[in-house]
Amino acid sequence: MSESKNTEEAILEAAQTVFIRKGMDGARMQEIADEANINKALLHYYFRSKQKLFDAVFSKVLSGTFNEMRAIFQAGLSVEHAIKRFADSYIDTLIKNPYIPEFVIHELNKDPEALKKTVSQNLPDISPFLRTIQKEMEEGKIIRMEPKQLLMNTISLCIFPFVGRPIITQILFEGDEQEFYQTMERRKKDVSDFILNAIKS
Amino acid sequence: MSESKNTEEAILEAAQTVFIRKGMDGARMQEIADEANINKALLHYYFRSKQKLFDAVFSKVLSGTFNEMRAIFQAGLSVEHAIKRFADSYIDTLIKNPYIPEFVIHELNKDPEALKKTVSQNLPDISPFLRTIQKEMEEGKIIRMEPKQLLMNTISLCIFPFVGRPIITQILFEGDEQEFYQTMERRKKDVSDFILNAIKS
DNA sequence: GTCTATATTAGGATAGAC
DNA sequence: GTCTATCCTAATATAGAC
Numbered sequence: 420m421s422e423s424k425n426t427e428e429a430i431l432e433a434a435q436t437v438f439i440r441k442g443m444d445g446a447r448m449q450e451i452a453d454e455a456n457i458n459k460a461l462l463h464y465y466f467r468s469k470q471k472l473f474d475a476v477f478s479k480v481l482s483g484t485f486n487e488m489r490a491i492f493q494a495g496l497s498v499e500h501a502i503k504r505f506a507d508s509y510i511d512t513l514i515k516n517p518y519i520p521e522f523v524i525h526e527l528n529k530d531p532e533a534l535k536k537t538v539s540q541n542l543p544d545i546s547p548f549l550r551t552i553q554k555e556m557e558e559g560k561i562i563r564m565e566p567k568q569l570l571m572n573t574i575s576l577c578i579f580p581f582v583g584r585p586i587i588t589q590i591l592f593e594g595d596e597q598e599f600y601q602t603m604e605r606r607k608k609d610v611s612d613f614i615l616n617a618i619k620s
Numbered sequence: 621m622s623e624s625k626n627t628e629e630a631i632l633e634a635a636q637t638v639f640i641r642k643g644m645d646g647a648r649m650q651e652i653a654d655e656a657n658i659n660k661a662l663l664h665y666y667f668r669s670k671q672k673l674f675d676a677v678f679s680k681v682l683s684g685t686f687n688e689m690r691a692i693f694q695a696g697l698s699v700e701h702a703i704k705r706f707a708d709s710y711i712d713t714l715i716k717n718p719y720i721p722e723f724v725i726h727e728l729n730k731d732p733e734a735l736k737k738t739v740s741q742n743l744p745d746i747s748p749f750l751r752t753i754q755k756e757m758e759e760g761k762i763i764r765m766e767p768k769q770l771l772m773n774t775i776s777l778c779i780f781p782f783v784g785r786p787i788i789t790q791i792l793f794e795g796d797e798q799e800f801y802q803t804m805e806r807r808k809k810d811v812s813d814f815i816l817n818a819i820k821s
Numbered sequence: 822g823t824c825t826a827t828a829t830t831a832g833g834a835t836a837g838a839c
Numbered sequence: 840g841t842c843t844a845t846c847c848t849a850a851t852a853t854a855g856a857c
Binding site for chain 2 (some may be wrong): 440441442444445518520521523524527528529531538539543545564565567568570571572574575576578579580582583584585586587589590591602605606609610612613614616617618
């Protein structure tokens with residue numbers, strides 16, 4: 420045993436780094452081995468195949484991605500507070516992990532069926548939050564619109580800049596990555612201001 | 621010559637279909653040949669290598685993507701009209717071509733340097749529109765915010781649902797694709813309503 | 822459990838007939 | 840210009856020593 424647990428963990432971390440940057444198809448087992456400072460054969464010793472290693476990484480990334488979302492939607496927060504927390508927490512996480520959403524989306528796009536099971540095990544239940552939105556609309560606290568569109572808008576405004584970062588950075592910041600990230604810091608607040616402005620009655 | 625022009629065109633179309641769905645790394649020359657109903661060797665006869673075929677497709681897709689954006693930003697429209705046209709036109713295009721943004725973004729993410737040249741040749745100049753936003757803010761027509769954040773919001777709200785379609789469809793529509801697309805039809809109007817509400821002074 | 826060396830296969834690319 | 844057959848390399852996977 421000795422290094423067993425540590426090595427397995429090291430492999431998973433290295434694999435996550437490489438898969439997230441290159442995707443399943445673009446990733447090379449050799450590159451993952453290098454990143455983990457181990458031999459290529461060890462990858463197979465621990466995970467049998469590239470596919471199984473990928474599945475382990477994908478599942479881990481997916482549950483991490485949806486945990487915070489689940490927590491927010493089930494906390495029974497008001498629309499205002501849920502949106503503020505969502506924007507703050509997601510943009511903050513994405514500043515640290517900007518490649519995750521594009522990775523997840525790309526793999527799902529390529530073969531939705533293959534990953535369907537992993538996805539359905541991790542999906543957050545949004546219905547409590549949709550009901551809160553509905554209720555506040557009926558009470559006149561916020562203007563009326565389709566609750567799902569409001570939720571989609573919130574998610575879009577927080578996540579898209581990171582998914583589209585390579586383009587956004589070129590179009591808006593002349594390729595200056597640092598300016599992009601500074602703008603994202605301010606955006607934590609800007610996004611909720613924008614949304615709350617749009618829905619205030 | 622005979623079928624030359626038609627074959628080349630057929631290859632490009634088939635390659636676009638396959639590359640957009642699977643990405644450069646996930647696409648197979650055999651699959652492209654099948655899609656075009658020709659032999660694999662013909663692909664090399666016309667385009668020499670997979671890389672060159674990909675470059676041709678990517679460049680074509682990119683210019684198509686940015687043409688409308690360029691047109692809108694240089695038309696000298698008011699903020700209200702530009703946003704309305706942007707939302708209507710982009711969501712409409714994306715309903716017909718939902719895979720394009722994720723494709724472009726994934727390839728750029730994987731290797732920004734390799735595609736930098738193609739990108740910079742196609743980038744729309746947004747400065748006229750940013751100036752219009754600035755002007756309308758100073759005139760008090762719309763509330764004050766960072767012009768770039770407003771532009772980012774507009775782009776995010778229109779494009780993200782399509783990039784994130786596989787997830788959005790699961791979370792919000794229990795996997796029902798048709799409901800997703802119906803919602804997108806309504807969204808053409810909903811998005812501009814939402815934005816204009818957020819910025820009205 | 823970790824390595825080196827090797828087998829296997831998939832897939833891009835080419836040769837050559839028609 | 841289009842096909843069949845074949846080559847060749849890159850990359851996954853395994854065998855076997857330590």
